[in-house]
Amino acid sequence: MTEDEMREIARLGGKEGGREGAWEVLRALGVDTEHPLEAQKDMHFLRDLRTGTTSVKVKFINTIIGAFALAGLYKVFSGVMWTP
Known part of the structure; x- marks a missing residue:
């Protein structure tokens, strides 16, 4: 050999x-x-779930920040008297 x-x-x-x-x-x-194709589908589902939850989290945080900003602006402008 x-x-x-x-x-x-x-x-x-x-x-x-x-x-x-x-x-x-x-x-x-x-x-x-x-069943490797089923395993691939499971991995794609998990990736979509992960990216989807990340997207929802970002939108939720932006909404909370926007609400606080609007509340602050309301507080600032509520003290200002508007005269015609």
């Missing part, structure tokens, strides 16, 4: 071992490895 043949066997063995280890980690994390 030549050195190149031994390298090829080692490369293939390492590749197979890495693949098996990756599948075990995915299964341990609860990913359905039997």
Whole structure:
């Protein structure tokens, strides 16, 4: 057996071992490895959920800041008498 043949066997063995280890980690994390397209759909859903909640959070914070700004302006201008 030549050195190149031994390298090829080692490369293939390492590749197979890495693949098996990756599948075990995915299964341990609860990913359905039997249906990879469903797992991809789940990941897309989680990404959409994350970005959606971030968007809602930003809008909520902006609304609160706007409400406080309007309350402050009302307080400032309520003390000013408007004369025609």
